[in-house]
Amino acid sequence: MSIGTQLINLFAAVLLLLAFAMLAQRRVVSLIDLFAGQGLVLALSTAVVAYTTSQPHLYQSVALTVILKVFLLPWILHRLARKLDVRWEFEGLVNTPTTMLIGIVLVVFAFNLALPISEIASTINRSTLGIAIASVMLSFLMMIVRRKAIPQVIGFLSMENGLFFAATSATYGMPMVVELGIALDVLVGMLILGVFFFQIREQFDSLDLKHLEQLRDEQLARRAPPGLEDLAKPDRELPPETTR
Amino acid sequence: MLGALASQILQVAVALALAPLLVGWVDQCRAWLSNRRAPSILLPYRTIHKLFVKDAVVADNASPLFRLAPYVVFGAMACAAAIVPSLGTALPFGTAADTIALVGLFALARVFIALAAMDIGTAFGTLGARREMFIGFLAEPALLMVLFTASLISGSTSLPTIVDTLAHGPLGIYPSLAFAGVAFTMVSLAENARVPIDNPATHLELTMIHEAMLLEYSARHLALLEWASALKLFNYSCIGLALFVPFGVASGANALAILGAAPVLIAKLAVGGALLALIETLSAKLRIFRAPEFLATAFLLAVLAMLVKLLLGA
Numbered sequence: 001m002s003i004g005t006q007l008i009n010l011f012a013a014v015l016l017l018l019a020f021a022m023l024a025q026r027r028v029v030s031l032i033d034l035f036a037g038q039g040l041v042l043a044l045s046t047a048v049v050a051y052t053t054s055q056p057h058l059y060q061s062v063a064l065t066v067i068l069k070v071f072l073l074p075w076i077l078h079r080l081a082r083k084l085d086v087r088w089e090f091e092g093l094v095n096t097p098t099t100m101l102i103g104i105v106l107v108v109f110a111f112n113l114a115l116p117i118s119e120i121a122s123t124i125n126r127s128t129l130g131i132a133i134a135s136v137m138l139s140f141l142m143m144i145v146r147r148k149a150i151p152q153v154i155g156f157l158s159m160e161n162g163l164f165f166a167a168t169s170a171t172y173g174m175p176m177v178v179e180l181g182i183a184l185d186v187l188v189g190m191l192i193l194g195v196f197f198f199q200i201r202e203q204f205d206s207l208d209l210k211h212l213e214q215l216r217d218e219q220l221a222r223r224a225p226p227g228l229e230d231l232a233k234p235d236r237e238l239p240p241e242t243t244r
Numbered sequence: 245m246l247g248a249l250a251s252q253i254l255q256v257a258v259a260l261a262l263a264p265l266l267v268g269w270v271d272q273c274r275a276w277l278s279n280r281r282a283p284s285i286l287l288p289y290r291t292i293h294k295l296f297v298k299d300a301v302v303a304d305n306a307s308p309l310f311r312l313a314p315y316v317v318f319g320a321m322a323c324a325a326a327i328v329p330s331l332g333t334a335l336p337f338g339t340a341a342d343t344i345a346l347v348g349l350f351a352l353a354r355v356f357i358a359l360a361a362m363d364i365g366t367a368f369g370t371l372g373a374r375r376e377m378f379i380g381f382l383a384e385p386a387l388l389m390v391l392f393t394a395s396l397i398s399g400s401t402s403l404p405t406i407v408d409t410l411a412h413g414p415l416g417i418y419p420s421l422a423f424a425g426v427a428f429t430m431v432s433l434a435e436n437a438r439v440p441i442d443n444p445a446t447h448l449e450l451t452m453i454h455e456a457m458l459l460e461y462s463a464r465h466l467a468l469l470e471w472a473s474a475l476k477l478f479n480y481s482c483i484g485l486a487l488f489v490p491f492g493v494a495s496g497a498n499a500l501a502i503l504g505a506a507p508v509l510i511a512k513l514a515v516g517g518a519l520l521a522l523i524e525t526l527s528a529k530l531r532i533f534r535a536p537e538f539l540a541t542a543f544l545l546a547v548l549a550m551l552v553k554l555l556l557g558a
Contacts, residue, residue, distance in 0.1 A: 006417040009556045013419030016548060024541070097540035104547050111555050130555045 004052035005124055011045035012128035015165065016107070019138040022158060023103055024096055028086050028150055032077045035154050038161050039069030046168055049125055055172055061179050065164070068183050073157060073190060077150070080194050086150055086207060093145050103138055110134035117170065125169045132166035149200055149207040153193050160186055248334045251494075251502050252326060255335070258506065259325035263478035264288035264471065266517055273521030274445075288474060295467035303364050303460055313360035314461065314468040320353040321475035330482040331505045332494035333404040342401040343391040346483075347384060350435070353472070354380050361457035372456025375532060379441060379453065382539035383434045386427055389546030393424045394487050396553050403486065411490035419556065423549035425488045429523075430542035432480040434535070436473070439524040441535055451529065478513075481520075485512050 018038045025031045043065040050058035081087075094102070114130035121129065139159035143152050160182070167174050174182075197207060204211040268285040275282035284290075302311065326337040327346050341349075358376050361369035395401045397418070398409035434441045437454035446452050458469055486493065492508030494501035530538055 010417045010419050012556065013423065013548075013552050016552065017423070017545075020544065020548070097537055100540055100544045104544060104551075107548070107551055111551060114555075127556050131552075 002052070004048055007048045008045055008052075008125045008128060011041050011048065012125075012131040012165075012169075014041050015045070015135055016131045019135040019158065019162075020100065020103060022154070023099055023138055023142050023145075026096075027088060028081050028148075029078070031151060031154055032074050032081065035077070035158055035161075036070050036074040038158055039065055039073075042161055042165055043070065045125075045128075045165070046173070049123075049168060049172065053124060053172065057176060058168070058173055060176060061164075061168075061173055064179065064183055068187065069157075069161065072187070076190055076194065077154065080197060081150060084150070084197060084201060084207065086148065093147065099141070099145055103141060106137040106141060107134045110137050121170050123169060123172055128169045129166060132162055132169055134162075135165065136162035138162075147208050147210060149193075149197055149209055152209065153190070157186065157190070247499065248336050250499075251332050252335050252337055254502065255329075255331045256322060256326050258331060258509075259475060259478055259482075260322065260471075262510075262513070263474040264292060266478050266481065266513055267474045269514065270477075270517045270521050270524075271445075273518050274524060277521055277525040288470070292467045292471055295462075295470070296464050298463040300463035300465060302462075302465075305364065306460075307363055309356075310360050310363045310460075311465070313356045313363075314465040314472070316356045317353045318468045318472040318475070320349045320356075321472045321479065324349045324479045325475060325482075327403060328479055328482045329404045329407045329486050329493055330509055332502045333408050334495070335404050338402055338404040343395065343403055343406075344388070344401060346403065347388055347391070350476070351380070351384065353476075357457055357469070361460075364460045366460065368456045368459050372453055372459075375453045376457060378532075379434055379535060379539070382536055383431050383542070386539060386543040386546045387431045387435070389543065389550060390424045390428045390431065390487075393420055393546065393549040393553055396550065397421070403483075407486045407490045407493055408495055410487065411493055412495070420549040420553035421488060423545045423552065425484075427542045427545035427549065428484055428487070430538065430545070432484060433523065434539055434542075436477045436480055438520070440527045440530050440538060443529055451532070481513055481516050482509075485509070485516065 015038065018034055018041065022031060022034045022038070025034055043062050046058055046065065047062045050056070050062060110133040111130040114133050118126040118129045136159055139155045139162055142158070143155035146152050146155065164182075173179065200209075200212075201207055265285065265288070267288045268283075271287070272282040272285050323337075323341075324346055326335070327341050327349075329335055329338065354376060358373035361373040361376075363369075391401070394406050394410070397420070398406040398413075400406060400409070433439070437444050442453040443451070444454065446455060454473065458466060461469055489512060492505055492512070494505040
């Protein structure tokens with residue numbers, strides 16, 4: 001095995017490890033740092049692929065990844081977390097060891113899924129496709145088990161990281177137009193979601209998404225048990241403006 | 245054959261002699277790191293000697309099992325020292341027992357010490373035994389997975405063969421071995437009653453696990469158990485060194501090569517012991533109910549190591 005392939009394999013393994021670390025991490029600030037780390041490893045791995053296969057267009061996506069996923073998005077997320085004053089998220093829907101075990105099952109599934117595909121592919125890093133699919137699934141799992149809005153958005157962003165990695169390992173990356181489009185989408189999506197966070201919090205005093213399930217119209221609210229009525233009232237008192 | 249037998253005997257002797265020294269070294273490093281005056285590095289030898297010359301006291305209602313347990317535990321650890329290639333890989337014992345048997349030996353020692361702790365019927369002993377089994381049943385699968393990863397890489401479950409393959413194979417980056425290394429460190433911390441899970445320096449706390457089981461023992465029985473736990477630490481260190489830093493282990497029964505391997509082993513153990521002391525100083529003891537999370541992480545890393553090995557072939 002050449003040193004390039006070995007490095008790519010190493011970065012892929014670190015990526016998988018980071019995906020699990022994000023699944024286990026409960027502090028929002030550390031979660032954002034892990035996301036930035038994931039972006040960095042992704043960029044390094046893509047750079048190695050670009051160097052070993054001499055594909056200059058991949059360097060552009062490396063630069064894009066570094067700017068967007070290592071600096072810009074984590075910076076926006078850090079600002080949001082500070083403004084919204086979220087530091088901790090307590091136990092998700094499933095406790096951490098169980099989440100980890102579900103994660104292992106997903107990894108086994110993803111590896112099996114990737115095996116026939118990577119046999120067809122002719123790239124030098126085709127064996128890492130399984131890890132790419134696994135990290136997409138782990139991010140998906142993170143979005144499912146987390147209750148708060150910010151970790152769910154980080155899960156969404158890291159899913160995009162996984163997809164990017166999958167594209168690099170299966171076909172040496174997507175065309176530049178597509179890549180730019182996705183990058184812009186992610187950035188705009190992040191900004192819109194940032195505004196959305198404030199809306200959610202103004203409406204419910206919390207970023208816990210389980211409150212969203214209790215939205216109902218007037219008619220349903222009248223039929224609901226008395227305990228739930230105050231939660232369903234549409235005109236709740238808004239929190240003071242000072243936090244904005 | 246005779247040379248192999250001699251190297252086998254020499255290796256067990258070295259393990260028996262050096263194990264208390266390793267414990268002394270770790271204690272010394274811990275004291276330095278926490279800005280205390282360090283005890284002598286020879287303190288464990290003096291403790292064991294002191295305990296051997298004292299008269300043994302055994303509780304009235306102790307069954308023969310209570311007297312038997314220290315010998316069984318010590319014997320199991322000495323056997324394990326014969327299987328783990330610390331100096332050379334020419335071990336006649338190594339072909340008789342593979343890594344799975346090694347895990348079994350550790351389990352045998354654990355079961356006996358837990359039974360003996362429950363034998364007297366005191367609250368502390370029972371509590372310690374239950375916690376020890378609780379930690380053990382979580383740590384054992386992770387340890388097996390780590391050893392299976394190494395076996396997958398080298399194609400054999402026999403430790404000497406694994407070490408030969410890893411030490412003389414082509415140099416390369418093995419992400420799977422890196423994961424397995426972290427998992428193994430976590431498992432050995434838990435199995436050797438080290439800080440994140442248990443505190444080896446406490447006798448008077450409700451949180452103790454290993455010490456709670458030894459409370460009823462005195463004199464020569466206690467000496468054997470202390471020596472056995474030092475041997476356990478030595479064995480785990482040697483397994484870790486053999487799997488993850490296998491360089492410098494003699495591959496034949498050549499007397500010169502084995503003598504040359506001894507200083508390398510001592511140097512590696514000194515670095516490993518200092519790292520262990522560093523980990524212990526930097527981490528806080530976990531609540532017992534946090535232990536499953538810690539060991540689940542170790543298990544996860546070990547399984548990931550195996551999966552990564554299967555997917556990437558490295």
